[in-house]
Amino acid sequence: MAQKEVDWDLLFDKSISLLHNAADREEAMQHICALLYHEVPHYDWVGFYMVDPLSKGQLVLGPYVGKPTEHTRIAFGEGICGQAAETRKTFLINDVHTESNYLACSPTVQSEIVVPIIRSDELIGEIDIDSDTKNAMGVQDRKLLEAMAKELAKLF
Ligand code: SME
Numbered sequence: 227m228a229q230k231e232v233d234w235d236l237l238f239d240k241s242i243s244l245l246h247n248a249a250d251r252e253e254a255m256q257h258i259c260a261l262l263y264h265e266v267p268h269y270d271w272v273g274f275y276m277v278d279p280l281s282k283g284q285l286v287l288g289p290y291v292g293k294p295t296e297h298t299r300i301a302f303g304e305g306i307c308g309q310a311a312e313t314r315k316t317f318l319i320n321d322v323h324t325e326s327n328y329l330a331c332s333p334t335v336q337s338e339i340v341v342p343i344i345r346s347d348e349l350i351g352e353i354d355i356d357s358d359t360k361n362a363m364g365v366q367d368r369k370l371l372e373a374m375a376k377e378l379a380k381l382f
Contacts (some may be wrong), residue, residue, distance in 0.1 A: 230240060230264055234366050241374050243378055251381045256289040263291040268362040269355050271331055275300060275307050276351035288351065295331045306330035310340040310352055320361045336360040341371040345379035
């Protein structure tokens with residue numbers, strides 16, 4: 227399985243270094259997307275959805291790497307991203323075709339993970355990753371992304 231090819235600890239260290247060296251939040255998030263997209267073979271779309279400060283209850287597409295998506299705004303509760311925003315819990319979907327509340331970014335997507343970024347009890351946004359492989363994400367992905375979300379929250 228592709229997961230063997232990834233050095234998860236090294237990837238976390240690299241992400242911390244990117245966060246500390248970026249000029250601003252946008253750049254940090256863009257660099258994180260590129261790092262994850264290029265270093266994890268089973269990641270085919272990596273992006274951020276951020277809570278709209280002008281319209282709470284709505285997520286807005288932030289920096290991403292991968293094919294453009296039509297889902298540039300997502301209401302809380304809508305799709306996997308909206309459900310993660312509403313519940314503030316990580317959603318790990320092994321097969322998106324089994325989900326009734328799902329927004330397709332691309333027909334090639336098979337599995338997805340969404341990890342909320344929370345600071346002082348406030349939802350800031352989330353990391354969203356799609357894979358074109360079924361059952362692509364597991365415990366290592368979740369652990370890395372949740373640890374990264376904690377670090378990212380400190381930027382806000
Ligand atoms: N699949 C997500 C929508 C975002 S796109 O994948 C980039 C969802 O169901 O919320």
